[in-house]
Amino acid sequence: MAIKRVNPNEAGELTEKVVSLSRVAKVTKGGRTFSFSALVVVGDGNGVVGYGLGKARDVSESIAKGIEDGKKNMIRFPLLNRTIPHTQKGKFSGGKVLMKPATDGTGVIAGGPMRAVLEVAGVHNVLAKSQGSSNPHNVVKATLDALMKLRDPYTIARERGLTLEQLFHQKEK
Numbered sequence: 374m375a376i377k378r379v380n381p382n383e384a385g386e387l388t389e390k391v392v393s394l395s396r397v398a399k400v401t402k403g404g405r406t407f408s409f410s411a412l413v414v415v416g417d418g419n420g421v422v423g424y425g426l427g428k429a430r431d432v433s434e435s436i437a438k439g440i441e442d443g444k445k446n447m448i449r450f451p452l453l454n455r456t457i458p459h460t461q462k463g464k465f466s467g468g469k470v471l472m473k474p475a476t477d478g479t480g481v482i483a484g485g486p487m488r489a490v491l492e493v494a495g496v497h498n499v500l501a502k503s504q505g506s507s508n509p510h511n512v513v514k515a516t517l518d519a520l521m522k523l524r525d526p527y528t529i530a531r532e533r534g535l536t537l538e539q540l541f542h543q544k545e546k
Contacts, residue, residue, distance in 0.1 A: 377521065381444040385417040389440050390489045392424075393509040394432065412486075412509055413439030415447065416493030422520065423447030424490070424513050448517065451525035455497040458526060463519025468511030470519050473500040486512040494520065 381387075392412045398405045409432050416422035425442025429435040451458055456474040463470045470487060475498040481491050483501035486509040491499055503512050530540045 377449045379421050379423075379447040379449045381447060385419060385421075387415050387417055387444070388493050389413055389415045389443065390493055391436055391439070392486045392489050392513060394436070397428075409435040411435040411439040412513065413443050414490050414493050414513065415440055415443035416490075416495065418493065418495035420452045420495055421447055421449050422490060422494035422517070424517065426510075448521055450494070450520040450523045451528075452495060453525060455495070456499055457496060457520075457523055459523070461519045461522050463515045463517070463522065465514035465518050466508075466511045467506035468503065468508065468515040469505040470512065470515045471502045471504070472516075472519050474498070475500050485509065487516045489513075490516045490520075 390413065392414055395410045396407055397410050398407050408428060408430050411427045412424065413427065413436060414422060414424045423443045423446040425439040425446060427435040427438030427442060429438055454477065457472055458474065460473045477498055479498040481488055481496060481499055483491055483499065484503050487501050487503050490513055491501065526537060526540065530537050533540065
């Protein structure tokens, strides 16, 4: 399946959230050199999301680099009534996520890094569970893996050569 990359110019007004900010140290002969690493998610609130990693000596500079990196790594996924079209699992390294569509008014029921990704992506109703690794990098990448695997009902019907009525065994609305 092809990755649905998005040009940053095609996306609408982007919002960003800092998922994790870490102070890291490089040990040298002369002592420790401190810098900052920021994991940032960027999205337009309409099914477009990306993540970026920024590293710099200054906090604000590392966040800015993360935002720029996030704009380069954006993907598009289908939204259906402000939720995801179907249940989906995602995996990256030791991090596993499970996402299920939810009815209107449920809200985003997800933990930490996964909540940040889903909120900037524009998902308003979803049930999500993160298992395995709790490392924010792995959880964010596993969430994006699950979002990349999502397909809308029209695409599935077209790929199978069916109508929506045949696909769902019910009348089209």
